[in-house]
Structure formats: C-alpha cells, structure tokens
Amino acid sequence: MQRAVAALAALLLLAAGAAAAPAAPADACGVDCSSTFVPALFGACLLGVNANATVLPSIDVAAWDQARRTFNYRTLRSPAAIFYAQSTEEVAAVVKCAHDWGVAVSPAAGRQGFQGLSVPDGALVVDVTALTNTSLSQDGNTFTVGAGNSNVMTVSALHATNTTGAAVPTGVCSFVGTAGFVLGGGFGLLGRYAGLACDSLVGLEMVLANGTVVKANKTHHSDLLWASCGGGGGTLGIATSFDFNVTRLPNDGRLTYLSIGYAGGVPSTVASFKTFQDALPALDRRFGFTYDISLGARLGLTGLFLGEPAEALQLLRAAGLLERLDSEPVATPDTSDVATNVSAGFLLKGFPSFYEMAAEQSVPFWTPPSITPWGPFSNYTPSAANVAWTKKVMAGEPRVVGGPLYNVWHYSQSRLSAALPDAGIQALAQPRAGRRVGDPAADATAFPHRDKLFVLDAVVAVPSETADAAASSFETVSTLAEPANVVNSFLSTIKPHLGASEAAYANYQPNALANFEAAFWGGNAARLAAIKAAYDTLGTFNKPYTVSGAAAPAAAALAPDAPAPAPVPPPTGAATPGARAGTLVATAVAASVLALLLF
Template identity: 30%
Template sequence: MGKCRLTGRIVIPDDPEYDLAREEFNTHYDLFPSVINFCKTAEDVSNAVCWARKNNVKFRIRTGRHSYEAYSSLNNGLVIDISEINKIKVNHNTRTARLGAGSLLFPLYEKLYEKGYTIPGGTCPSVGLSGLTLGGGWGMLTRPFGMLIDQLIELEMVDAKGNIIVANSEQNADLFWASRGGGGGNFGVVTSFLFNVIPVDRVATFNIVWDWKGFDRVVEAWQKWAPFTDIRLTSILDLLTKEKGEIRALGEFYGKASELWRLITTLIKAYPPKKIEVNNVPYIDAVKMFGGMIPGMEEYSVSHGDPDAHPFKNTGAFARELLPPKAIKILKNFLSNAPSSENLVELQALSGRVSEVRSRETAYVHRKALFNLQYITKWENEWEACANTRWVEGLRDCLLPHADGAYVNFHDNCIDNWLEQCYFKNLPRLIEVKTKYDPENLFRFPLGIPTARR
C-alpha cells in the first residue's frame, strides 16, 4: 500500500452507485464530488489526506452525512467517507470501548447493548459518531452522564501530514482538549475513539401530550422543572405548530417507572394532558422511541439513501436563564404563523453533569446552559425554502436577548459571528491549536476554525 494514492473503496461519477454515494441527509443540497473515498482503515484515511495534499485537491470529511449545511460534501473535490470504519471492541474489565469513528448511532447502540453497555450519545439513528462526539454530543442520558465528550478517554486521528496520532490527557493534550467540542473537520480525521461505557439494561420513559391551548403553562412548567429535576432524568419538549395543535414532553430516566411517575407530577399538574405514557422498557427500545423508529420493529436499516432524508434549515441557541413570558409569547407567535405545519421548536434539557465541568476544561463552552433550543423547519417543494429559512432565522434573531450561543453541530451559515457564538472565550485557544496542528489550514470549510495566519 503506497502513500499518496487512494485506497479503500472508490466511487466516481461514472459508477452506478455514485448518486447514492453522494447523497446528503439535507436534500436541499445537491452536490457532485469528483471522488468519494470510502475508507476502511486509518491507513486509507492517511493515504487520502496525502493524496489530496499532494494533488492540491479540496476535500471534506464525512461520516453520517448530517451536516446541516452539507459541509461534509462539496462539488468537484474529494469526500473522505469514514462510515465503514465502524468496528467496536469492549473491555469488560475496564468498562471501556474502542469505537470506530465512522459508526452510525443505531447500529452502534445495538452492538453495545448486546454487551450490556451504552454511551450518552444522540438520538437520530443515522447520525455519525465522529461528528456528534467532536461537537460535544448530547442525548437522552446527558444529565446523568454529561456530554458524550465527558466519557471520552482517547482518540486516534490522521493529521494534516497524514500521520496517525493519538490524543488523550497526556499525549497531544491540547488537541484532545480541542477535540472535545471544537467540532469535526477542523483538526484532522478521527478514526477511532476510546470511551468509558455505561452499564444499561432497562430504563423508564415518559411521553406526555397536551392540547396547544396549554402552551404558556406547559413551557413555563417544563423549563422550571427539566434542568433541575432528578439528575437521572433527561427530558425534551417539542413545541409543534398551532396547526398541528399539540405540545409533547418526552424523557428518559435512568431508574424505574415507579420513581418516574413521581418526578413528572409537576408537568401533569401544569395543564391537563390528553395523553400520558410511562413505561419501563429495555434500553434499546428507548433508543428506538427517541430515534423516531417504530416500537417493536425487528429490523431497522440505517443506510445511505435514508428514507427520512428531506430538505430543511435548522438552527439553535442556548438558554442560560429561564425564558420570561415575553420570550414564550415570541415562540407561540412564530409557531402560530409557521409557513410549514412540520416546523417545530425542540427544547433539550441540559445542566446536571454537564454543568459540573468547567467551561474552559473542554472546548465545549456552553456548560452553564439550562437547555438548548433547536429551531426546526422542513419543506417538500423548493419554492418553500425561502419562507421557511426566513422563519427559522427570524425566530432565532427575535429570541437572541433570551437565548444565544450556537452549537457547532448545528451548522448555520446565516449566523455572521458563528465562531464567537460557538466557542465564546474558548475561541482564541482553539485557533492556537488549529495553527499548531494544521498550520496550512488543510482541513477547512466555510464555518471552520481558522489558523492564526489568515
């Protein structure tokens, strides 16, 4: 195997599988790479980086294809796809697991669950482990176990010279710091992670649905409860459009259903629900529930050509204080006048173990946030794109006095001060690390961290 030549599986435009290979989850973007390199090993990745550097070919790094602005692909360049680097190896003695960085979440959860473990990752079944982790990573076990990066011990990375290096608390410690929240695509190509894994068997879940008339009271009650309740409980609140006419709260409790009933009393009393479900379930069934998968399905194929792929424009912000009534009114007004009935706002409870880590201890800086707000819009016809994009960006702008900052995994090219909003006081150090490990800015994309020499 020679350096500076592509190895692994190669797909080019003439190949019959090219259209499937180039597809992104956000179908608003229709990109045409010159070469797609499906790497199977770290050596394949090293060869791809060397080849791109030697031939002065622009490239992007891709795992699950979920970049909101499709920055994991490009026209007329190389896509380094690591989704086939997906092996796992669990060490029961140390309760750790070496995970291929290209793993997609649902297959990964299944494999870990078979061995009695999990990691506190995200919910979408086809999201890639690498991008999720490098941005910070949260999900339904965030409050009891922190961000996904808080369970990260070590990573293996191909750097800008094509070298395969290791980063942990002792070796390349500055790179390890930056890789915990600095975002994917900035410093190199991660090929594997070493995580602490969490023993898991059964968990309790809840699903409460209200009529839209209870909007103000439910939002008020949820935000005063979700970041402060029992640390074993993580909850989200989905605010649907007035046209859809519902609000729903869901959550996962690292405990028993009998305890969970007591904990959700506050929400039940806020406004009479029209539906309440509390269940004690195998953990993998909870994964399916929060991943939007049909309960009880025997098979679920997380593959490219995802049937759930659609055009969308999402963005978000962090609330470090409770939303005042005027902010709740803004949410209500926007959801009353949404251009698509499919639009929604999702509140993700944080705090808990997340806030126990200092904001400078990792690159992920939003440690004091009580919850994140994700503003979500999708459409079917291309002529609907402008109205929905204006809606989601207008909502974020109107709520900036009450919720700001940006999550690096929610790429949004409409935010002018993107880097400052993502990293706040950690940005200068991230630029230093970027300059040290990638001085020529080989790893670059429109919202990426720059080097000190622009």
C-alpha cells in the same frame, strides 16, 4: 490495474479541457465544480490507494452523483472525489494525496449535518462508514468505537457485550454518525446524568493533515483530546476511532421511557414550558428530556428516567409536570405501565435496557419510511416483528446513511417546530437558572456552554413532492424561499429577547451568526485556533465553520506534550488549500439556526 489506467487516461483528458473557473453555487455547476483546482494526478493518487473505493465524476458521473448526497436534499454540492475508506491506513494514504496536491479534505460518516458541510465543493470527501469495528476492554471500562458507527450502531454494539447497565451517551437522532456527534459535543437523553457524549471521551485515533496517524489521550496529544470535545468534526483531522469511558447506569440499566403531551394554545403552552424550565434545575438528574412545540402551539416532552415507572410518576407529579395535560391520550393500558392511573396525556413504560427502549420507541421514528415494513411512522406498532426488524437496522442491516432514503428538504434543526406569537416567544425566552451539562468548567473542553439550560431551534421540512419537484428543476431558491423565510422570521423575532450574547451549538450548523467562532467556542476559540494552526498548517481541513488557525496565538500556548507535526510540502506548482478557501460554497438557501439557551 486496468481500471486505474483507464481512469488516469480519463483524468488527463479532463485536465486538458478543464478551465480553472471559480466554483459556482451548488446545484448550478454540478461536475464542473468538482474539477476546479483539482490536478489530474491527484485522482491517480487516490486510485493507487484503492481504485474500487474511489468515486470520480470523470470516470462515473452517476456513481459520483449518488455518492455526493447527504440526508438533506437541499445541500447538493460538488466534491472533487469521494473515497470510501476501508481502514485507517487508507484514510492516511488519501489524506496525504490531498495534502501533497493541495486539495481540501472533509470527512463524512452519518452525513446528517443540516447544512451538508461534510460534502464541500472541490474537496476530497473521505467517507469512513466502513470503519465500524467496536471492542470492550477487558476490565469493561473502555468501549472503543470505529468512526463509521451511527448512534444506534454504537448502542447495539455495546448491548451485544452483555455488560449489565453499561452505556455511553448517544444522541436522540438514531442515524447521526457517532463521530460528528461526539466531536461537536453531543447532546443526548443521558446528558443530565452523564454529561455530553464527549465528556466520556478518553482517547481517539486521528489522521492529521499530512497523513500522520496519532493516538490522543490525556497524556499524549492531550490538546487534540481537548479540542475533540466540542471543537467540531473535520476541524483538525479525520478521527477514525474513539475510546469512551463506560457509564454504569443505576437500577442495573433498567429505565423508563416517558412521553408527555400538554394542552395546546399559547397561554397553556407558555405556562407548561415555564413550569418545565423552573423544575429542571432541582429535578432528579436521572431524568433526560427532549421537547418540541408543534403546530397548534402544543408542547411535548419525550425522554427517559433511569429508574422504575412508579418512581418516575411520583417525581413528575411532585415537580408539577403532569398538569395541563392534553385531552388526547398518548397511552393505552397495553402500551404504558401506568396509563390506567391517568386519563390522558402521557405514557410511562419500563424497559430492561437503553437498547430495548431505543428499538421500540426511538429508532422507528427516525427510520426512513421507504425501507420500513410498516411504511410511515403513523402506521408503526411495537409488534415483535417490527421490533426485530428495527434491531437489525440498529446493527447496521441495512445501513441508513443520508441520501435519497430521506427524501425531505430540511431547513435547520428541530426542537421548536412552530413559531408562537411575539408574546409567547418572549415568555419562553426568559432564562432560568439551571444545571450544567455535566460538571466541567467552561474551559475544560472546547465546548464552552456549560451554564446554559436549553437549546431553541426552528425547522421547516418541505414535503417530499415539493422537494422532488425542486430537485428535478433545480429551482431551489424560488421553490423553497417561503419555508426559509418562515424560519428566518421566527429567529428574527426571538433573538432580541435573548440578550447581547450569541451562543450556538456547532453541530447544528447555523449560518447567520455574526461571529461563529465566538458563538460556538466562546473564550475557548483562541486556544482551539492555536491547536488548529499547529496540526493543520496548510488549512487542509477548511470546510465552512471550521475554526481558523490564521490568527492563532503563539505555539507556546499549546500543551507541551503535543509539538506541531512537521508539514509535508506539496509538489512544486500544486495549489494549497488555503489559496482557494473561498471556493467552498455556503448553503444555497440561508435558513439559519441561532443557538439560543443551550441545555
């Protein structure tokens, strides 16, 4: 109570001297941005819910400065407050505080978005990383996951149920939050077998803009469930838990990890990539891949096969995917089950479960070197001690969530990490007929891009010493303009080869689309906007790339089981979120991702 009283006094003093000036760009205004349009009594409302969970710059600038970090150092912004919710009830209470006082709200969990949009200027950030409960239904068919879990925490928790062959689709990047991953759609290595992550979503709990808590499934608030499969995180409310249908993997869950390296150089890479494109439509759906083209124009495939290494080897050879291999070995007899059969170029290794594969082959790569016992990933070996340590990280000990652990400034998303000459880009951009990501029709969920085969993106990751220098001097644009130009140059080169349409994946947060709603949601944008207008009347959830409900169709377009919730009016004189939507600052340095050919 004493802390709450002292905090209220500090808030009143701040309010007395604060000028209601427009928000300046991130990194330029710091604490000043956080207080713009924020009534002092709003902070008192948060403190009344849980003073120990509330971080306000007027009370503790150092704590606020740490709490506002995301994994990407270049997206430093100035939220009004950060609240670390300990329960769904606390989420509901603080959302109602924001709704009543006209403050925008944004949920945060993994904080892995490349533009850092989970922490907007002038908004209440509701961090849900404490909501990590999980449970398996008695029949073993439904796995409930709290919104605070990361991809690997979800994998670890399901593995702990000792259910043979059980899986829910998760992402390649281990520490991405399950919530944002699923709400944007969810690409992962199980995608060709089980579809998008959100295709397994059968229900969720959500806190709406007025603080109401609802359960959405196929029979109640079915429009919310539809919108939550690709509509984007933080669009309609704050999801606090998810119910997934459990997928039963073949071969009792035993699978094969694969890594294939191809010879470098533009001609070889173009030929290998075209072979890969041509092979995918007919290739066994038990294969799942991610790819990269790195420096030296070297194509690499990593992924899994839901079967034994010997069968994987046979199928890969038959598809022509073991030709033009790199001369540098990626496997030795003690690390690959079939390395003795091939001189170089690839690794195939069997694992008893997806969990065991992730612990040895995936999680170590994504773990920040500042906390690992081996340091940089180049030093990693799958020793018993290292794998045991990794499994603790998978269970959330220690919890990896954005912030200074990463210490790298990222520009866009990485699947294609080195630009090829124009001729090579044009060859790679030619579309091929492909399988859907799952089997639903384009309008079955908010995610529309079911007929696309690949996602092509570009990335520049600035070395830590350069990032640190820029962060300390706040010379973001001048110091880091060159890598941003590299990304934009590549995107400008490839875009003309893709035809007139722009298709983009909402979770990659591109920021140079002519019409992001059409790019993200295509023909589903109008229905999504109608749902947004019904459930978030005042635009409380209004961060960039959130669908707008302003031009939504008539409410009759909504599902009949989901009437619009009655809005709670803000107190007299309180600003509404929509009145200051323009104060949310977009990314400081425009390094865009254009989604090109989704897989």
